[in-house]
Amino acid sequence: MDIKQLIYFLTIAEEGNISKAAERLHMAQPPLSQQLKLLEEEIGFVLFERNTRRMQITDAGLLLQTRAQQIVDLMQTTSKELKDLKEGFQGVLSIGTISSAGETLIPQMLKSFHKIYPGVDFRIKESKTSEILELVKRGIVEVGIIRTPFNLDAFKCINLPEQPMMAVFVDSFLDANKPYFSFNELKGKPLLFHNKHTNNIEEACKNAGFEAKVKCRIDDSRTMLNWASDGMGIALIPKDMIDLVSDSNLHCREIKEETLTTRISVIWRKNHHLSTPARYFLQSFTSEKTHQQALITIS
Known part of the structure; x- marks a missing residue:
C-alpha cells in the first residue's frame, strides 16, 4: 500500500464510479481498476460492491477511506511544512x-x-x-x-x-450631555444603520414598543457617518467603527442594548x-x- 494507491482509492470513493475517477485522475480505466484490485488483495478486504451501476463502498472501505484521508492530509501538511523550512x-x-x-x-x-x-x-x-x-x-x-x-x-x-452599539449624532437629535442612552430614547428619531444590522435593530425597536423610523440602510459605514454629520439622522454603528470619520460636530454615546452588541x-x-x-x-x-x-x- 502506498500513497498513490490511497489517492486512487479516495478518488474512486468520492466519484462512486471507476470511469469518472479515471477521468479525474487523467489516467486510463484499466490501470486504475488494476490498482484497486491490488489494494484489495493486499489488505484482504473487498472495498466496493460492484453489482450496481454505482460502486457501493463496503464497511471496510469506509474505514479505509477515513484513515486514507488522514494519511494523505498528513503527507500534504508535512510536505508543505518541509518546503517552508527549506525556503525560509x-x-x-x-x-x-x-x-x-x-x-x-x-x-x-x-x-x-x-x-x-x-x-x-x-x-x-x-x-x-x-x-x-x-x-x-x-x-x-x-x-x-x-x-x-x-x-x-x-x-x-x-x-x-x-463592541456595543453607539449612537452617532449632531446636537439637534439627542442630549449630548448624557453619557449613554436607553434604546427607547430612539423612538421617532430618523435612524441610519448598516444593512447587516437591520434584523437586530428592528427587533430591538419592536421589543421597546415602537417601529424603527428608518431614514437609510446602507452598506457603507463611512457614508453613514458623513450623513449623520450632515444632520440626516442618528447613525447606529459598533464602537470600533466610530473613528472612520473624524468630525468635531458628531457626538458618540453608547446605547444600552445587549442584543445589538457585535x-x-x-x-x-x-x-x-x-x-x-x-x-x-x-x-x-x-x-x-x-x-x-x-x-x-x-x-
Missing part, C-alpha cells in the same frame, strides 16, 4: 476583510506581522461579510475578517472583544489545511499586547 518562512497570505477592519485592524496587524515575517506577501480583498464568507468557503481567500452575526457551521473562528471575528474554513503563514497570522491575534481577550483554537 515565506509565501502569500490571502485575506478577505470588511472595509472597517481593512482601515483599522488590518494595517495594525500586518505592520506587526511584517516586522517578524518579512518574507510573507499579502493579497487583501475588501468586501461585505456575506461575500467574504463565500470567498473563504471557496478557498479564494484563506482568512476572513468579518463582523458578527454569521453562520458558524462551516468555519472556525477567533472572536475579538465585544464583535469582529477572524475566520477560516473547517477541515482545511492552513498554510504556515496563515497559522502564524492567526496566532498573532492572541498577542497580549494587541488583543488580550481574543480566543483561538487552531488545528
Whole structure:
C-alpha cells in the first residue's frame, strides 16, 4: 500500500464510479481498476460492491477511506511544512476583510506581522461579510475578517472583544450631555444603520414598543457617518467603527442594548489545511499586547 494507491482509492470513493475517477485522475480505466484490485488483495478486504451501476463502498472501505484521508492530509501538511523550512518562512497570505477592519485592524496587524515575517506577501480583498464568507468557503481567500452575526457551521473562528452599539449624532437629535442612552430614547428619531444590522435593530425597536423610523440602510459605514454629520439622522454603528470619520460636530454615546452588541471575528474554513503563514497570522491575534481577550483554537 502506498500513497498513490490511497489517492486512487479516495478518488474512486468520492466519484462512486471507476470511469469518472479515471477521468479525474487523467489516467486510463484499466490501470486504475488494476490498482484497486491490488489494494484489495493486499489488505484482504473487498472495498466496493460492484453489482450496481454505482460502486457501493463496503464497511471496510469506509474505514479505509477515513484513515486514507488522514494519511494523505498528513503527507500534504508535512510536505508543505518541509518546503517552508527549506525556503525560509515565506509565501502569500490571502485575506478577505470588511472595509472597517481593512482601515483599522488590518494595517495594525500586518505592520506587526511584517516586522517578524518579512518574507510573507499579502493579497487583501475588501468586501461585505456575506461575500467574504463565500470567498473563504471557496478557498479564494484563506482568512476572513468579518463582523458578527454569521453562520458558524462551516468555519472556525477567533472572536475579538465585544463592541456595543453607539449612537452617532449632531446636537439637534439627542442630549449630548448624557453619557449613554436607553434604546427607547430612539423612538421617532430618523435612524441610519448598516444593512447587516437591520434584523437586530428592528427587533430591538419592536421589543421597546415602537417601529424603527428608518431614514437609510446602507452598506457603507463611512457614508453613514458623513450623513449623520450632515444632520440626516442618528447613525447606529459598533464602537470600533466610530473613528472612520473624524468630525468635531458628531457626538458618540453608547446605547444600552445587549442584543445589538457585535464583535469582529477572524475566520477560516473547517477541515482545511492552513498554510504556515496563515497559522502564524492567526496566532498573532492572541498577542497580549494587541488583543488580550481574543480566543483561538487552531488545528
